Structures are given as C-alpha cells and as structure tokens.
Amino acid sequence: MLRKLRICLQVVMMTLVTLLLLHIGFEVHNWAAWVAKIQFLPALMALNFGVLAVLIVCALLFGRLYCSVVCPLGIMQDFFSWIGGKAKKNRFSYAKENKWLRYGFFAVFAILLIIGFAPVTTLFAPYSAYGRIVNSLFKPLYDLLNNWLAGMDAANDRYNFTEVQIWTRSVTTFVVALLTLIILGGLAIWKGRIYCNSICPVGTVLSFFSRFSLFKVRFDDSKCKHCGMCEKNCKAQAIDFKNGTVDYSRCVVCGDCLDKCKFDALHYTAKKPVAAPKPVDTERRAFLVGAAVAGTSAALAQTQMKVDGGLAVIEDKKAPKRQTPITPPGSVSARHMQKHCTACQLCVSSCPNNVLRPSTDLMHFMQPTMSFERGYCRPECTMCSHVCPAGAIKPISREEKTSIHLGHAVWVKENCVVLTDGVSCGNCARHCPTGAIQMIDYEGPNGTVQVPAVDENKCIGCGACENLCPARPFSAIYVEGNEMHHIN
Secondary structure, three states: OHHHHHHHHHHHHHHHHHHHHHOOOHHHHHHHOHHHHOOHHHHHHOOOHHHHHHHHHHHHHHOOHHHHHOOHHHHHHHHHHHHHHHHOOOOOOOOOOOHHHHHHHHHHHHHHHHHOOHHHHHHHOHHHHHHHHHHHHHHHHHHHHHHHHHHHHHHOOOOOOOOOOOOOOOHHHHHHHHHHHHHHHHHHHHHOOOOOOOOOHHHHHHHHHHOOOOOEEEEOOOOOOOOOHHHHOOOOOOEEOOOOEEOOOOOOOOOHHHHHOOOOOEEEEOOOOOOOOOOOOOOOOOOOOOOOOOOOOOOOOOOOOEOHHHOOEOOOOOOOOOOOOOOOOOOOEHHHHHHHOOOOOHHHHHOOOOOEEEOOOHHHOOOEEEOOOOOOOOOOOOHHHHHOOOOOOOOOOHHHHOOEEEEEEEEOHHHOHHHHOOOOOOHHHHHOOOOOEEEEEEEEOOEEEEEEEEOOOOOOOOOHHHHHOOOOOOOOEEEEEEEEEEEO
C-alpha cells in the first residue's frame, strides 16, 4: 500500500506543479500556489520557517518522503527510473555513501548560496530545475496545442481560446533545461536516485534528519530469505540485504522494496516488526506521470508581428544593451533578486505581457530580467509579484505598482524616425501612462521638429515607450534600469 499511495500522491503533486508552471490561467494559481511554497529551497529563500519546520518534522517522523512525493525533480527521476526498469529488471545493487562528494558539494553550495553566487543556486535547486524544463521545453508544446485549438475555434466562429506567440525567451536557458533533462534522465535510468543522494542539496539536508526518523523500512530477520530482491530494486541503492541494513539517509521511502519482497520480510514501521500478514501480490503499475519529448524549440509556429491593422510585416525589435538590468516590480533591486531568486521560471511563464525573460549574465544566471521587444510592463499588472515562492519578488498592490520606479527612459537621437526619416511621430509621448514624456522643439537638419523629452521624476520604467516606438531594429527610446527601485 505504501508504494500505491506514493504513486497516487506523485501523480497529484506532479500534475499540480506542472499546471502551475505552465500557467494555464490565474485561477490555477489561486488553488495550486501552495505546491510551490512547500518546496524546500524556495521556502528557505523566503525565510518561511513554518514550512521548513513542517518539512523537517515530517523527515523526523517518516523519512525522506519529501523527495518521493513533493519534489517534482525527484518524481521526474522516478519516471525515468521506471523506464529503465522496463529495459532491465533487478538492476540495482547496494553502494556505500559517497560522503566526500555529497558533503563536499553541499558545503560549497551552502557557501555560494550565502554569498549570493546565482549560477550554483539556480543550476542545482531541484524545484527550479524542473521549472526550467517545463517553461523551456513543455510550455511551447502547450502553446502549440492552444494555438491549434484557437484556429479550430475561429474556423467555427467560436473564441474560447486566444492565440499566443511561441518564442524562445532565452536560448541559454533552453539549452540548460534540455541538458538537465537528458543528464538527469540518463542518470536515473542507469543508477536511479544517484543525483538525489550525491548532488542534490535538499536531499543532503533532509538526510541529516531522515536517519533519525521514527518510521523506517525495517527487516524482519525471521522471515528474510536473503534473496536480494529488495536490494536489486532499491533505486536509492540504500539496502544491504546481506547485513540486513538500510541507509536511512538515502532511503526515499518509495516502497519498491516492500512491493518486491515475497516473504513479507520488510515493513515500514516505527519499531522492529514481529509478525505481519502476507501482502497480496499486485501487478506493477505503470507510472502515470508522462513528460513531453524534450528538444522542441520554442521557435515553432512563430507568428510574425504586424503593424496596426495588420497592414505590413515589420522587422523584429532587438534588445538594447542596458548598463543596469531591469528587475521585476517588487524585487527591490538586482542585488535582492540575486540573493533570493532560485530561477524557477514561474514568474517568466506567468507574465502575460511577455516582458520577463531569463538573464544570461553570470551573476544573475537565468534569473528574470525585463525587456520590452514583445510587450511592456502594464501598470495594472502585478502577476509576477504574487507567484514568486522564494520571496525574491515581494507581493505588491496595483496602487504600489504605479508608483515604483524600475528605471528611466533614455532617448537615442540616432535611432529616432523623426530625424532619420523626416516624419512626425510622438508615439512614445502618446502612450506613456504617467505623462513622463513630452514632445519639444528640436533643430534638426531639415528644420524644427518635435522630439521626446523625458521627466525622470515621473518615469516608472514600464517600457511602453520602448515597446511602441516604430524605430527598428533598435528603439529610439529605451529604459535604463535603476540600481535600487524607489517610490516617488
């Protein structure tokens, strides 16, 4: 029953986490946000001591159940391990704990986490690794399905689905996500939970407590026939059947060993078993959580953007080279983001305006930054601040959003169509939601023209001017980030 219960919980948890990361609607976030908040590392970064206390108490009572039924990366590895078991049964054997690798890596990870070195935190945080896989590899497939349904609806004069753009927010993050899926999938097929018990920092933390857990998988020496089936099916390689011992620091309480023991010699109990009825044999059930085939480029079915009314195809915009990156409203500063963000990509997938994308900068590796080639940060939108589970983006209200200065607009004379093409424009001033841009007289080569002037005290850095500027490929006005967000 333990294995069956574990599989049911895995299906529920994996479904909720995946739907949340795909962000199929804010309604899903309303009732599924808790699955992100109970993840260990995001809770640690958010200093959510209540969640951390519950997870540690659970480890002291039941062992590393967190790794089996809560962590999506652990569940994903179980899926690949199950695939490996179809090709070769009874393939595992007991292996001693590699303490030098395990605790050495954890010490390095802890030090770099404290000093805020983002690349290590973002690469090895298990929940964030799965978030990148969903956002970079699975979401394009979901969007492709959505667009197909939208096309079918439109053909029948129904509009239940809205067509969305499918594009690669970051090639670097796409490659990292693909490599993560391939490497961890391969390791899980080959050696089961080797990543969880050698590299994963969350697994190492929980191992400190799980070795003292109340409920454990225990041998009944009077019934054990030393057949070795428990050891051969332990994907954590934690069972030594010859000595009748289990390494509880690595056991993830999956229940596979209990299911495989035909002599009722293993029990998950609080004390050494005395006697127990023989369990009913059941057929091995297929693991129900599927993962979409990786490698689909987010550039599939890319829709070309057009000018107002769809009259002509225009050249795609390119991001300017900013001296200071722009971080989401509620993040306070790039420094705060660097120290708290685990790069789970939940805010990126949740952004309805296509403004957030993973950074390629080493010190903010894969953490969200703002850019306005495909949209701008609408003053009424606070979505990213309400989905962050790690406290990197603090919740803000709509009223607070309109007064937070993320950056300031800068006019680039060489790109302005008023001067390069000799036409009147004023698009930036017309669409500025705060009235920070005014058109003023300027003596150009062909006489007096109207060009934008920016009032930095009014500009909040929303990017409407940059996004709606007709100049291509670089806008004639762009947003430079503020080192520290401030409120006027």
